[in-house]
Amino acid sequence: MRYLILTDIHANLEALDACLDDARARRFDATLVLGDLVGYGPDPNAVIERVQSLKPIAIVRGNHDKVACGLEQAEGFNAVAKSAAHWTFEVMTPEYRDWLAALPEGPHEVDDLVEICHGSPFDEDAYIFDELDAVRALKVSGRPLCLFGHTHYPVTFQLSAEALDSFGPSGAAESHVRMQPGVKYLINPGSVGQPRDGDPRAAYAIVDVDRRCVELLRLKYPVEETQAKVIAAGLPEVLAQRLAVGR
Numbered sequence: 001m002r003y004l005i006l007t008d009i010h011a012n013l014e015a016l017d018a019c020l021d022d023a024r025a026r027r028f029d030a031t032l033v034l035g036d037l038v039g040y041g042p043d044p045n046a047v048i049e050r051v052q053s054l055k056p057i058a059i060v061r062g063n064h065d066k067v068a069c070g071l072e073q074a075e076g077f078n079a080v081a082k083s084a085a086h087w088t089f090e091v092m093t094p095e096y097r098d099w100l101a102a103l104p105e106g107p108h109e110v111d112d113l114v115e116i117c118h119g120s121p122f123d124e125d126a127y128i129f130d131e132l133d134a135v136r137a138l139k140v141s142g143r144p145l146c147l148f149g150h151t152h153y154p155v156t157f158q159l160s161a162e163a164l165d166s167f168g169p170s171g172a173a174e175s176h177v178r179m180q181p182g183v184k185y186l187i188n189p190g191s192v193g194q195p196r197d198g199d200p201r202a203a204y205a206i207v208d209v210d211r212r213c214v215e216l217l218r219l220k221y222p223v224e225e226t227q228a229k230v231i232a233a234g235l236p237e238v239l240a241q242r243l244a245v246g247r
């Protein structure tokens, strides 16, 4: 079984399509989605349509999904995120708003190996940045591999009886985490549609359950096309600029 892992797509259709083309060439059997399908980007309806067509076997909501569909207020959002959330609410079809509003809260245990969440397994909206957050998450997680998103920053934490280790983005187009027995893993594959690690390439992952291997992938997509759509939609210009620098 090979799972395609998508998180923080943020209505970026060009980045999503690039990931899907790449993933199809590598083959996958089922899709897991870790939330924030919309918000910031110019294509909320098309992105939801694409995700629905993948028939994910597990999906959890993100904080932007909750605000964009009207389930929660934009408290805690900065001015740019707030304005993008309002724009998204206006352009989304009522059917897609309802569909987003019905997405379940994480965490969700997918099988004996994998659990998914948006922010963390102890709070769907909490950010995992440092090792303190990671240890708390690893202790709460009920599976050997917990996949998360929300920070848009690719990172692997691994906890053995001896130590906690962490590995940031390698810069490689492809890197593999081979899971060892007795070690717990907490992995953020990075954001499909709005990377924030200084690398503008789209990020996603494939989990090979039988080989117990997580394939972390980065790939270029036509950023200029997405930027032009952001501007044409009247979304804040900074949302176009940040895509080119991955911040």
Ligand code: ZN
Pocket (backbone or CB within 6 Å): 008, 010, 036, 062, 064, 150, 151, 152
């Ligand atoms: Zn996000």
